[in-house]
Amino acid sequence: MKKILAMLLAVVMVFGLAACGGDTAEETTPATTGQAQTATEPAEGKKYEGVELTMWSMWGSGEPQALVIEEAAAAFEAETGAKVNIEWKGRDINTLLSAALESGEKFDIFEDDYQRIATTYVDYTYDLTAMAEAAGYADYSYACFNDQVVEWAGFLNSIVEQPQIGGVFYDKAAFETAGIASVPTTWAEFLDACAKLKEAGIAPLALDGAYAYFTFYHHLVRYMGEDALQEVAMNGGWSDSAAVTAAQEIIDFVNAGYLVEGAPDEYPASQNKVGLGQAAMVVCANYVTTEVDNAVGAIDWGFFNYPEVEGCVDSSAYAGANSLAITSYTENAQAAFDFIQYMTTGTYGQKLVDNCGQIPADARLTESVLVGSVETLKNSTAPMSWCGATNANSDLAQSFKDAFNGLYAGKYESGEAFCAALDALY
Amino acid sequence: MKKNRTMILAFILPTVFCLLFMYVYPVVRTVIMSFFQVESLTSDTSAWTFNGLANYAKIMGSSGFQLAMKNMMLIWLVGGLITLALSMLMAVILTSGIRGSKFFKAAIYMPNIVSAVALATMWVQYIFNYDYGLLNEIVQLFGGEKVKWLGLDLKFWAMLAAFIFGSVGYYMLIYISGIEGIPRDLYEAATLDGASKVSQFSKITMPLMKGIIKTSITFWSINATTFFLWTKMFSPVNTEGSTIVPVVYLYDIVFGGKGIIERDAGAGAAVGVVLTLIIIAVYAIMNLTLKDSDLEY
Secondary structure, three states, X not given: OHHHHHHHXXXXXXXXXXXXXOOHHHOOOOOOOOOOOXXXXXXXXXXXXXXXXXXXXXXOOOOHHHHHHHHHHHHHHHXXXXXXXXXXXXXXXXXXXXXXXXXXXXXXXXXXXXXXXXXXXXXXXXXXXXXXXXXXXXXXXXXHHHHHHHHHXXXXXXXXXXXXXXXXXXXXXXXXXXXXXXXXXXXXXXHHHHHHHHHOOOEEEEOEHHHHHHHHHHHHHHHHHHHHHHHHHHXXXXXXOOXXXXXXXXXXXXXXXXXXXXXXXXXXXXXXXXXXXXXEEEEEEOHHHHHHHHHHOOOOEEEEOOOEOOOOOOOOOEEEEEEEEEEOOOOOHHXXXXXXXXXXXXXXXXXXXXXXXXXXXXXXXXOOOOOOHHHHHHHOOOOEOOOHHHHOOOOOHHHHHHHHHHHXXXXXXXXXXXXXXXXXXX | OOOOHHHHHHHHHHHHHHHHHHHHHHHHHHHHHOOEEOOOOOOOHHHOEEOOXXXXXXXXXXXXXXXXXXXXXXXXXXXXXXXXHHHHHHHHHHOOOOOOHXXXXXXXXXXXXXXXXXXXXXXXXXXXXXXXXXXXXXXXXXXXXXXXXOOOOOXXXXXXXXXXXXXXXXXXXXXXXXXXXXXXXXXXXXXXXXXXHHHHHHHHHHHHOHHHHHHHHHHHHHHHHXXXXXXXXXXXXXXXXXXXXXXXXXXXXXXXXXXXXXXXXXXXXXXXXXXXXXXXXXXXXXXXXXXXOOOOO
């Protein structure tokens, strides 16, 4: 009896383990070339009756964006008959996507940073050019993103869902209190505004250590441009570059007491001080406004491009995007494209703007925050990257971050000392 | 008892298969991958290019990896000394028959049942906060000036202190279980012979705990080499040099980061192999230096 029982248990264990394995019969092979649209034939009735789409989202369930996307999926199903299954993968979706795409995992749409979609995942993405043309996408989207995607990927492989713009975000009320009538466009005007703010009892700039890298990157790009900066970042020679002047100006800025107390602080302590009325400005991307509003209450935000310096080489603003792509091996590319359009334009595109405080992905929609950002993006041709020139040296990027942070923490006595410290890294 | 080979095989095979497919295969693949140029972790082996020892040369020459190793060694050495010493001290005190020992055991172990994310958030946002943090409140109470606990110079040590706080309870329980296994009559006899508490600790407790100390050092070494979450919590947006550790370095080069699209799974595999060798080396040194006694508890 014991023997039979033991044998049964062993069999159960084996079956249990076998059940843990997935059914590989449904796996598909990624088609990296020769993409042919093989949309499932719709049954009678609605346009996509019987079609099932799976989307991997970078949002977490319950987030404002997730709620809008869920609502859009339900409405899309009611309208077209296509069922959209959404899997919330969260911000670390990039750690899952490569493996999933390489193994041909069955999903149709995914979200991630547009640069990663256009570079890392390009072989597994659908060429959207024809469908975008048919939809007139170029008329209501931003050329700066589309051109960049085509430059990186060779074809349009993503649709912008959440455009981002970087620069100086400020509390309009603080500027009014300090009597600043117009936003500064040059470093001299910026310092003048800082002096007025300080006089009015408001700390001019909030800065979290996490964004010190991005903040000083602006200043370096203004003096050197991204190409020259990358050259120095890769090979050294900081002491012989305009970085000396850039660093010295920041040291003078810090010594003038223009940083809020505690800065550079631990994210998000310093940026929240703008919301609390203790500081007037913060250098970041536009999502800082939502983060601060959610943390400490809404304020009336304004935005201006990081000021130009004397002899400015490059005055471009940072622009980036979280975008949506379609897998190269999807069987329902048109339905997936239509859902993406449904979600990012019209009613649901507007809901993403209104409920999530983001810049419209569809330039025809109405801005609810940071009015003017659509115009800025539309006029932008060559946006600045997110620290791309210094990140190009992946070996030293961590050291650059610490050094840039140290610059705002008052660690260096002069621009020469700062650049000498950087050169010592090579 | 009569041995039944079929039965033994039936029970062992599922485990052996699991071990082979879920452990041995990834380990072997990682070791092989470390000698190849591989961009994506899951790319087909046909896309791999033999790279010799170039991946190892790359990481050894990388200042980011060197910084990460330095931080890891500090966590292992300084953090290990403080954590294990504090744990032993607590264990000895709490097994000495003091009143309320059950409460203290529970209280000291408490951080281990709280999510490490919640624990790290508490330290970052409420204890080390510059404006209203507990530590600066105390400093100001004594007339001192506020300290930037999470500034460049102190951030690593702040992170280590928080990690130690969360770790002491775990090792304390291990030591308590060891001490409680030592027969009480040994201590009673020593007391009758006039041995002080310190002598009892050094002559009875420590020698009989050799095996447990060895185990705890091995556990700590594994914890230090796989240190990840605390760095992520203390550098939430970008990886920072002050808190980087090898596993975070590995994560960044394998998956890329904010604004970083370059990936190198081959170099990541080399980091993984180096970390494994470090753990094996520590374990071997432990076995050589702390020989098992005939008698231990």
